Amino acid sequence: MDELAKNALVGDALKALLYEVSVNPKPGLVDPVSSGPHPDMDVFTFIDSTVSLRQYFTSCVGQGAAFHGDDLRQLFGSIRPIGVQAEHEMFAATNGVNTHKGAIFSLGILVTAEAYRLNHQQLTVTNVVQLMLRGLTASDFKNLDRQPADLLTAGERQYLRYGTKGIRGEAETGYPTVISVGLPTLRAAKGNQNQRLLDTLMMLVGHSVDTNLVKRAGNEDVVEWAHVQAKRYFDLGGSQTEDGMAFLTQLNQTFTDRNLSLGGSADLLILTIFLGLREGII
């Protein structure tokens, strides 16, 4: 893999983050027009955060391209500490605001997998991710019930309470929601870039269990409600119709009023954009 190809991979990761934050109006998320239910951040916070991650993605590409072992779990083991470091850099760049924690984890995995795959073209990105993350949920969720409750993250708490595997479950299975929902929607989506990405986001919202949303709502029933909202958007014609867009604008307000966030769905959109850029469909 030459330097040009490595730089292109890093560039696609950074573009994915910047494209996603630029899409609007996004319910429950920061965009250039509104911060929605996130008064502690705006689009500039996301630009600062994105730029702070260049070195991290460069390291992920380096690890993926240089890995020649048989057990790809070791490749994941090599990027996890780099991810922890990247989280520190993100918090330093945003004055302590969590902009991209989920994206650091998920996009770091996909960038690493893509770099590895460029030297192993017989494998799909799904194959590589599944091999890298074998046993992730079992090891991350092991003995959680013995941890002090106040030290648990939102995702860990929801696993204990509802059995939801969240970002780790999605990752371990090779990001099926991105591959089977996000990418096919993006390939088929019509209109300009913003319209295509809005439809892709809403399709992801309709097919995922977003632990960020559940945390903000304090219950799991909100997932079904969000799925119904996404279906209504598409029944009205999605981004292609005035009714669809009017509904989305109203939904944006509802999410803000109810202090609901879609941080996990935003991450799934980021991953879809990244793979879409690699595939040349965006």
Ligand SMILES: CC(C)(COP(=O)(O)OP(=O)(O)OC[C@H]1O[C@@H](n2cnc3c(N)ncnc32)[C@H](O)[C@@H]1O)[C@@H](O)C(=O)NCCC(=O)NCCS
């Ligand atoms: C697994 C990670 C994301 C942490 O999980 P944690 O339990 O702290 O968070 P939690 O489960 O609450 O969710 C984190 C984020 O995931 C995203 N998310 C939520 N739901 C989903 C979903 N269905 N699909 C994809 N992403 C989702 C959201 O952005 C959310 O904010 C990661 O930060 C981690 O492994 N942390 C431990 C320290 C570490 O190793 N960090 C470096 C990672 S390379």
Ligand SMILES: Nc1ncnc2c1ncn2[C@@H]1O[C@H](COP(=O)(O)OP(=O)(O)OP(=O)(O)O)[C@@H](O)[C@H]1O
């Ligand atoms: N445009 C966006 N793109 C990506 N993620 C976004 C966007 N807007 C909001 N988010 C996400 O919102 C989440 C932050 O929400 P929230 O404040 O509920 O999480 P937190 O920082 O983990 O929790 P708390 O603020 O309660 O400590 C982050 O995961 C962030 O990724």
